Amino acid sequence: MTFASMTGFARVEGGFADRDWHWEIRSVNGRGLDVRLRLPSGFERLEPPIRERVQKTLSRGSLTIGLQMRRSETSGALRVNEAALDAVIKLCDELTSSGRVAPPRADGLLAIKGVIEVDEETDDEASRAALDAALLQSFDEALGKLVDMRNSEGGRLKAILDLRLDEIETLTRRADANPSRSPAAIGKRLGEQVAQLMDAAPALDSQRLHQEAVLLATKADIREELDRLSAHVTGARELLNGKGAVGRKLEFLTQEFNREANTLCSKSNDVELTRIGLELKSVVDQMREQVQNVE
Incomplete structure (x- = not known):
């Protein structure tokens, strides 16, 4: 198949x-x-x-x-429905005797629906x-x-889905290469945030603030999401080039793509990274619409 x-x-x-x-x-x-x-x-x-x-x-x-x-x-023989013909003749006699209509002709009687029937041959x-x-x-x-x-329609669908996967792959690479993910950028951003907190509340424990900042930075790391996106792209390409009915498996993968895009947006601490996440969601939505047509 x-x-x-x-x-x-x-x-x-x-x-x-x-x-x-x-x-x-x-x-x-x-x-x-x-x-x-x-x-x-x-x-x-x-x-x-x-x-x-x-x-x-x-x-x-x-x-x-x-x-x-x-x-x-031309198949079957013609026969007269005697009951229908008798009923029609009786009605015509009543109308004729009252002078309301002229006497009927045979061709007129036979033209009335139901008077002539086709006797279908029994196979x-x-x-x-x-x-x-x-x-x-x-x-x-x-x-x-x-x-x-x-x-034929499947061939056109496959070409469209290949393009969507190319876009997802490109956006994943852009997210991975985003400058906000570099250690230097992360360190600078954390330092600025700690400094702002210390200015606002000098009594806070600076060491504890640094520990909390490092913990938040660890939770905000999107390395795992990027790796999963890359793995899903590989899995989807294998399905597109495989045999058999793959529509349901592709539907599952689009759900996974959407989950990773949502997580990337929620973890983002940079405007450009958020923009990439939103683009990912848009492409995944377009992909899901097409996948719903796949057997």
């Missing part, structure tokens, strides 16, 4: 003996595999083989499968089996076209 989207559409026409039909399959996003069938009356027997084919072919998506059938107008078991085989073969063709469309 290649990298695929869950969205797609396929339509296939077919025919057998005196019947014509067309299949339509629509596929949209879904947490699992959900199949809804709309089959003509009398063809419910096709539901089990159709579901089996879909389950063997697809892993995720919400599918609506419809079959529209038409029987040749024997062999004919029904042949028709079912033709219908399922046509359905397989439609399902194949749907898969091709989902795969």
Whole structure:
């Protein structure tokens, strides 16, 4: 299975003996595999083989499968619905005797809906089996076209997700190289903060203040978040280039990307670093929107 989207559409026409039909399959996003069938009356027997084919072919998506059938107008024999004809003649006699209408003609009576019916031929078991085989073969063709469309869409999705991962990787490197993370910058900032506190409250223990400042600096370090972001990028690239349905795994990774971006913003003590964290959140949101389409 290649990298695929869950969205797609396929339509296939077919025919057998005196019947014509067309299949339509629509596929949209879904947490699992959900199949809804709309089959003509009398063809419910096709539901089990159709579901089996879909389950063997697809892993995720919400599918609506419809079959529209038409029987040749020349098939079957014409017959008169005697009860309907008698009712029409009786009504015509009443209207004619009152002088309200002229006597009806035969062609007018036969044109009334329900008077003439088509006697549909009953298929024997062999004919029904042949028709079912033709219908399922046509359905397989439609399902194949749907898969091709989902795969084609998946290729475009993969290219977009690759770009999002490139952006995340670039932003992670920018955060790592931010000057505010250098030991000298951290030391200067801590010294200034301690000095401000001592000026404001000279009675404070300067040694204790330095200890607290060092502790806060340790908690604000984003090295762990940067390492995890890099690891998630590597993991996501492996999924994009792997086989099988990977949509759920990618959804989990986007949650992890978002968690690290949030932590980076909360730990930031620099305007530029905060800006990078916000850019990360924006890119992750864009990635999550696309991942929701992946099978």
